[in-house]
Amino acid sequence: MSGAGGRAAVVAGLGGWVPPTAVTNDALARELDTSDEWIRTRTGIARRHVVDPGTATGDLAVEAGRRALRSAGTDAADVVVLATSTPDRPCPATAPEVASRLGLTGVCAFDIAAVCTGFVYALGVSAGLVASGFARSVLVIGADTFSTILDPADRTTRAIFGDGAGAVLLRAGDPDEPGALRGLQLGSDGSRSDLIQVAAGGSRQRSTGLPAEEAATYFTMDGRPVFAEAVRHMAASVEATAAALGGTPADVDRIVLHQANARILAAVAERVGVPLERFPSNIERVGNTVAASVPLVLADAVADGVLRPGQRVVLGGFGGGLTWGSVGLVWPETTPG
The missing domain is CATH 3.40.47.10 (Thiolase/Chalcone synthase)
Incomplete structure (x- = not known):
């Protein structure tokens, strides 16, 4: 995954964020025909976090992206790639607004929709941008608010899915150094x-x-x-x-x-x-x-x-x-x- 001259994408920063509201299995059981035991034995899940009304995927992405930049000791990136299947709106993509809110106005920014593989797909695309010489650094974010697209009466999907965002900052580096993809x-x-x-x-x-x-x-x-x-x-x-x-x-x-x-x-x-x-x-x-x-x-x-x-x-x-x-x-x- 290195380009001309041996240029590779290297993990330089990491951040994660989940919304503060947690929904336990017992809380779901008060709404639906389910129980803590039923959920745990089938999924291994005890709780999940969900967004409050008015909070969108982009809000979570901004927080995770900010944390990844801080982890890397920088406030800059050449590209923002957002993996999500729950964008703030069907059109336009959410990534440009996320970039702008992070102070990265003017940079290349786009969404990738590959559902649960989205972050890995985004890493691959971003590594290519670094290896080609197009970008020196890429902020890669995975963020979803699946609670907004679940049937309120479906005990299976509501038990499984939670909301959250995570991000890494990739920088150009040597393919043999730690962190190189x-x-x-x-x-x-x-x-x-x-x-x-x-x-x-x-x-x-x-x-x-x-x-x-x-x-x-x-x-x-x-x-x-x-x-x-x-x-x-x-x-x-x-x-x-x-x-x-x-x-x-x-x-x-x-x-x-x-x-x-x-x-x-x-x-x-x-x-x-x-x-x-x-x-x-x-x-x-x-x-x-x-x-x-x-x-x-x-x-x-x-x-x-x-x-x-x-x-x-x-x-x-x-x-x-x-x-x-x-x-x-x-x-x-x-x-x-």
């Missing part, structure tokens, strides 16, 4: 796009000229096949990145995956033959935060001392599209902002 793997399978979707609101539904049914305006997911596809693709992607780094998953110190479901993480660990203890997780505290998931785990793992400088790391994700991907690095010296 390596072994990028990205993939998709659009033939299964209906497994994870919001059916209404886009041009396909609007072009019919018919009003959307209310159910079609909410997020839906076909859980059983999604589970199987997530395990298969994340395991294969992790193996491919580990091979590109010159080893196997067993040679990796930490595997930081999208926090879809605790059982999915356990199944991936079993498939790649790596102890689950090497998979940092915060799903119990924040749930599935979609594009924010991977950077939030990174921030928590560093803060908790689970992820330390010098450790070999693979980051991976799986989401709607279907999409999947992974990338590797040796973790650098950095403290969440």
Whole structure:
């Protein structure tokens, strides 16, 4: 993942943010036909954070981006890339406004929509911008407010998803130094796009000229096949990145995956033959935060001392599209902002 002259994208800063309002399983049980035990045994989640009325994805992205810049000891970036499937508005993209609010007016800024793989896709695109010489630094943010697109009566999706944002600052550096991104793997399978979707609101539904049914305006997911596809693709992607780094998953110190479901993480660990203890997780505290998931785990793992400088790391994700991907690095010296 280096360009002419050996230029590579290097992690230089890290930040995460979740909104202050937490919803426990017991609180959900007071609204829906569910229980703390039912949710924990199926997902591993105890609580999730949700935005208050009037708070949007861009607000979370600004806070996470500010923290990543502070972590890197700078207030500048040449590009802002925002991974999200819940933009503030369908049009325009949210990233330019996020950049402006961070004092980065005039820089290149755009959104990437790859659902739960969004942050890994954004890392890949941003690494290319650095390697090509177009940018010296890129602020990469993953942010989503899935609470705004969930059916209030759906106990499954409301139990799984939470809101949040995470970010890293990438800078140009040497491909052999700690923090340099390596072994990028990205993939998709659009033939299964209906497994994870919001059916209404886009041009396909609007072009019919018919009003959307209310159910079609909410997020839906076909859980059983999604589970199987997530395990298969994340395991294969992790193996491919580990091979590109010159080893196997067993040679990796930490595997930081999208926090879809605790059982999915356990199944991936079993498939790649790596102890689950090497998979940092915060799903119990924040749930599935979609594009924010991977950077939030990174921030928590560093803060908790689970992820330390010098450790070999693979980051991976799986989401709607279907999409999947992974990338590797040796973790650098950095403290969440």
